[in-house]
Amino acid sequence: MMLSDFPLFPEAASTMAHQVDALYAFLTVICGTVSILVFILIIFLAIKYRRRPDNQLAQDQEPPALLEAAWIIIPFIIFMVMFVWGAWVYFRLSRVPDNAIDVYATGRQWMWKFQHPTGQREINTLHVPVGRPVRITMASEDVIHSLYFPAFRTKADVLPNRYRTIWFEATKTGRFHIFCAEYCGTMHSGMIGWVEVMKDTDYQRWLAGGSEGSMASQGEKLFQKYACNTCHTNDATGRGPVLAGLYNTTVALTDNSMVKADDNYIRESILTPQSKVVRGFAPVMPTFQGQVNEEDLLKLLAYVKSLSAPKPATVAVESQQSMQTSAGSPLAPGAGQAPQPTTTGKGNQP
Amino acid sequence: MSSLTLHDVRITGAEGSRNYINDEYGALSWLLTKDHKRIAILYLISITIMFLLGGSFAVIMRVELLTPEGDLLTSDTYNKMFTLHGIVMIFFFLIPVIPAILGNFILPIQLGAKDFAFPKINLLSWYLYIFAAAVGLYVIITGGVDTGWTFYTPFSTQYSNTHVIGVTFAGFIAGFSSILTGLNFIVTIHRMRAPGLTWYRLPLFVWALYATSVVMLLATPVLAITLVMLMFERFTGIGIFNPAIGGDPVLYQHMFWFYSHPAVYIMILPAMGVASEVVAAFTRKKIFGYRFVAFSSLGIAFLGFLVWAHHLFVAGISVYSALIFAFLSFFVAVPSAIKVFNWTATLYKASVSWATPMLYILGFIGLFTIGGVTGLFLAALGLDIHVHDTYFVVAHFHYVMVGGTVMAYLAGIHYWWPKITGRMYNEFWARLAALLVFVGFNLTFFPQFILGYLGMPRRYHAYAPEFQVLNVMSTAGASILAVGYALPLIYLGFSLRFGRKAGVNPWGAVGLEWTTSSPPPKHNFEETPVVTWDAYDYPAMMKAVGETQNV
Numbered sequence: 001m002m003l004s005d006f007p008l009f010p011e012a013a014s015t016m017a018h019q020v021d022a023l024y025a026f027l028t029v030i031c032g033t034v035s036i037l038v039f040i041l042i043i044f045l046a047i048k049y050r051r052r053p054d055n056q057l058a059q060d061q062e063p064p065a066l067l068e069a070a071w072i073i074i075p076f077i078i079f080m081v082m083f084v085w086g087a088w089v090y091f092r093l094s095r096v097p098d099n100a101i102d103v104y105a106t107g108r109q110w111m112w113k114f115q116h117p118t119g120q121r122e123i124n125t126l127h128v129p130v131g132r133p134v135r136i137t138m139a140s141e142d143v144i145h146s147l148y149f150p151a152f153r154t155k156a157d158v159l160p161n162r163y164r165t166i167w168f169e170a171t172k173t174g175r176f177h178i179f180c181a182e183y184c185g186t187m188h189s190g191m192i193g194w195v196e197v198m199k200d201t202d203y204q205r206w207l208a209g210g211s212e213g214s215m216a217s218q219g220e221k222l223f224q225k226y227a228c229n230t231c232h233t234n235d236a237t238g239r240g241p242v243l244a245g246l247y248n249t250t251v252a253l254t255d256n257s258m259v260k261a262d263d264n265y266i267r268e269s270i271l272t273p274q275s276k277v278v279r280g281f282a283p284v285m286p287t288f289q290g291q292v293n294e295e296d297l298l299k300l301l302a303y304v305k306s307l308s309a310p311k312p313a314t315v316a317v318e319s320q321q322s323m324q325t326s327a328g329s330p331l332a333p334g335a336g337q338a339p340q341p342t343t344t345g346k347g348n349q350p
Numbered sequence: 351m352s353s354l355t356l357h358d359v360r361i362t363g364a365e366g367s368r369n370y371i372n373d374e375y376g377a378l379s380w381l382l383t384k385d386h387k388r389i390a391i392l393y394l395i396s397i398t399i400m401f402l403l404g405g406s407f408a409v410i411m412r413v414e415l416l417t418p419e420g421d422l423l424t425s426d427t428y429n430k431m432f433t434l435h436g437i438v439m440i441f442f443f444l445i446p447v448i449p450a451i452l453g454n455f456i457l458p459i460q461l462g463a464k465d466f467a468f469p470k471i472n473l474l475s476w477y478l479y480i481f482a483a484a485v486g487l488y489v490i491i492t493g494g495v496d497t498g499w500t501f502y503t504p505f506s507t508q509y510s511n512t513h514v515i516g517v518t519f520a521g522f523i524a525g526f527s528s529i530l531t532g533l534n535f536i537v538t539i540h541r542m543r544a545p546g547l548t549w550y551r552l553p554l555f556v557w558a559l560y561a562t563s564v565v566m567l568l569a570t571p572v573l574a575i576t577l578v579m580l581m582f583e584r585f586t587g588i589g590i591f592n593p594a595i596g597g598d599p600v601l602y603q604h605m606f607w608f609y610s611h612p613a614v615y616i617m618i619l620p621a622m623g624v625a626s627e628v629v630a631a632f633t634r635k636k637i638f639g640y641r642f643v644a645f646s647s648l649g650i651a652f653l654g655f656l657v658w659a660h661h662l663f664v665a666g667i668s669v670y671s672a673l674i675f676a677f678l679s680f681f682v683a684v685p686s687a688i689k690v691f692n693w694t695a696t697l698y699k700a701s702v703s704w705a706t707p708m709l710y711i712l713g714f715i716g717l718f719t720i721g722g723v724t725g726l727f728l729a730a731l732g733l734d735i736h737v738h739d740t741y742f743v744v745a746h747f748h749y750v751m752v753g754g755t756v757m758a759y760l761a762g763i764h765y766w767w768p769k770i771t772g773r774m775y776n777e778f779w780a781r782l783a784a785l786l787v788f789v790g791f792n793l794t795f796f797p798q799f800i801l802g803y804l805g806m807p808r809r810y811h812a813y814a815p816e817f818q819v820l821n822v823m824s825t826a827g828a829s830i831l832a833v834g835y836a837l838p839l840i841y842l843g844f845s846l847r848f849g850r851k852a853g854v855n856p857w858g859a860v861g862l863e864w865t866t867s868s869p870p871p872k873h874n875f876e877e878t879p880v881v882t883w884d885a886y887d888y889p890a891m892m893k894a895v896g897e898t899q900n901v
Binding site: 006009019035038049050057058059071075080082088143150151153155160183184189190 | 426429496502504508510593596597633642665676677683687688691695701703712720726727731739800803804807809812889
């Protein structure tokens with residue numbers, strides 16, 4: 001009865017929650033025991049050897065070296081167990097499962113904006129399905145924020161200069177807190193919201209309802225609006241590199257270094273194109289810093305991603321085949337037409 | 351008056367004779383003094399005022415947090431309250447409190463010296479402190495600042511419209527006060543020890559202040575650089591931390607914590623030194639494992655420089671650097687554990703007095719232990735992700751900084767009060783205050799561990815209703831704590847006029863400071879002592895005392 005009014009643990013609603021709680025319980029037991037022992041020992045010794053008329057003189061003695069060594073070595077071993085266990089949980093919190101579905105988040109003073117690949121946008125509320133890993137790719141439009149889900153035991157700072165990702169797999173349906181954990185100004189404590197964990201069928205129904213088109217298709221419109229397609233053509237004749245099949249591949253730069261074309265590389269190449277120029281191309285692209293907001297950037301990112309990596313397994317085989325057929329020309333278009341053939345195909349034809 | 355010979359040092363208690371207080375009169379004799387004892391008194395008054403100011407901000411915050419809604423203050427005011435509470439308490443209270451008050455007064459006497467190596471620089475560092483505090487107060491009066499004491503970019507450089515430059519300038523100046531104090535301590539400890547006072551005969555308070563001074567001298571310039579960059583960025587928009595023109599806001603966090611993590615050890619190492627002094631004096635024993643305790647101070651000072659990025663585990667550092675910094679953070683816990691176990695072991699077969707300073711230190715050991723072990727929770731990477739930037743962190747550092755440093759400071763000021771003023775305080779009220787502080791402290795901060803694990807973020811003006819019960823407990827504790835802190839102001843002030851005369855050595859303690867009169871003469875000793883004994887040589891002391899008088 002009382003315990004439900006006075007909880008010691010927050011609700012545990014993700015696959016990681018119980019692992020973090022177990023680590024916490026382990027540390028609480030070890031550290032609690034040590035602290036209580038120190039307290040008891042201090043009180044016991046202070047009473048037993050309190051100053052009395054017949055106890056005016058302390059009995060001085062040198063410490064046995066063994067005792068000193070014991071309380072250096074034993075705590076160190078216990079600390080290492082904590083370190084390894086903590087690192088193990090941290091690895092699992094850091095590694096996003098391969099089958100995660102994507103959500104995009106933007107933090108700004110003082111709200112959370114979420115975008116789903118299918119095009120739904122929401123503010124301070126996030127709908128996710130239960131039992132499926134969700135990866136959130138996020139950036140800030142202004143100061144540093146921190147997206148925090150106590151029920152999922154995870155958080156990450158949201159930065160204004162690059163993408164961070166965070167993931168969770170909800171294990172029960174319901175509403176759970178979203179907090180901003182990094183102080184961000186006046187309404188920091190109002191930068192809160194709810195994550196709505198839904199059954200997969202409900203989630204699919206929610207996704208189907210009303211949309212301005214998928215993020216990738218909105219990104220494609222932006223791609224044309226900013227005239228990206230005049231240089232980034234679908235064949236190797238453009239002034240810019242071909243973007244089809246680019247995502248998550250390794251790119252050679254003019255300074256002979258290699259970079260992985262991940263989210264942050266694509267973001268940087270849009271905002272400050274001069275910082276990493278692909279080998280064989282002139283640094284002619286203008287900067288889009290300050291012209292494209294974070295939400296539109298995420299749409300452009302979704303579009304560039306849609307030009308590559310196929311999602312469903314059956315499509316993956318197809319894509320591999322098309323890669324093989326076009327093996328002679330790695331820059332050839334068509335390699336990544338699989339996910340949304342209608343949008344990918346037409347837009348980039350000059 | 352009474353006079354006895356211990357280790358060939360003539361101990362004199364010439365009451366009514368001239369001492370540092372009545373040697374000269376008039377405001378100028380204080381404001382232009384080069385006497386380290388008078389400078390310590392100047393610091394005592396100014397740091398106490400800053401403590402009351404910082405404490406009043408805390409009280410206002412705790413009252414606001416009685417209800418989940420932000421109803422007493424506006425969000426902007428609340429944000430200024432926690433910012434100013436942090437800035438005042440860290441830069442103007444915790445960092446200087448023990449070195450500048452107790453260290454200034456006691457260190458030269460413990461070394462058997464007449465003064466510091468650079469008495470004028472010592473006075474200069476007080477003036478720098480006052481100048482910095484004046485700039486800080488000016489900022490507070492003209493509207494305050496709302497960035498948090500950490501001044502994270504780009505909020506502080508591009509978004510906050512409060513007095514960021516003013517307050518960082520105050521921190522910049524206060525840093526120089528700190529650097530000069532550290533420099534003075536190091537040179538004095540190296541060059542001004544009495545004949546025969548070898549390194550291993552030094553009291554552990556001196557070892558702790560030495561380690562502290564090394565950190566002050568090496569880390570504080572980095573803070574100065576960081577704050578200059580911050581001011582420059584805000585003033586000119588040069589873009590060091592501005593992502594829109596290629597800067598990196600997280601770089602600021604690295605630079606800030608490169609100072610501010612070692613600064614935590616600037617705050618706690620002197621407290622550990624006080625603990626060693628008090629434990630030895632009130633158990634009449636040499637500290638168990640003296641050399642381990644001495645070298646653990648240096649170990650903490652060294653390792654403290656290698657753990658700064660544990661403040662950035664969720665800020666976007668790589669998995670591998672997180673691993674290294676987590677490992678080193680566990681490593682730095684070892685020397686702290688050594689100290690706790692050695693203090694506790696010293697009680698074994700001792701003659702434990704329950705005088706006020708000892709009560710504070712017994713509380714200190716317990717609270718510092720809790721503060722220390724909860725640091726392990728934060729170093730455990732997978733757990734830190736959840737509790738980072740929550741009330742768990744708030745509780746952890748208050749256990750170390752308030753449960754640790756403030757408790758040790760109160761122990762130290764009670765321990766050396768008879769030496770500083772020549773008067774005894776009322777023991778009953780002092781013990782009552784110690785009890786109130788201990789109970790009030792735990793009631794204030796223990797619930798915050800639970801709040802933090804439940805997920806309440808720090809720096810929240812309004813919070814979710816389910817967190818209210820624990821917040822009310824915390825505020826109730828804070829009101830008890832406030833009474834506990836107010837009491838010493840009254841009975842210590844009272845003792846100045848009505849307190850019993852202390853005599854040379856009211857505690858029956860060993861140490862050069864207990865061989866000179868209370869208050870000490872202007873030049874500390876009538877003749878330079880020659881030291882032929884180890885620190886905490888209680889058997890010899892008790893033999894000598896037993897022969898001459900009954901303590």
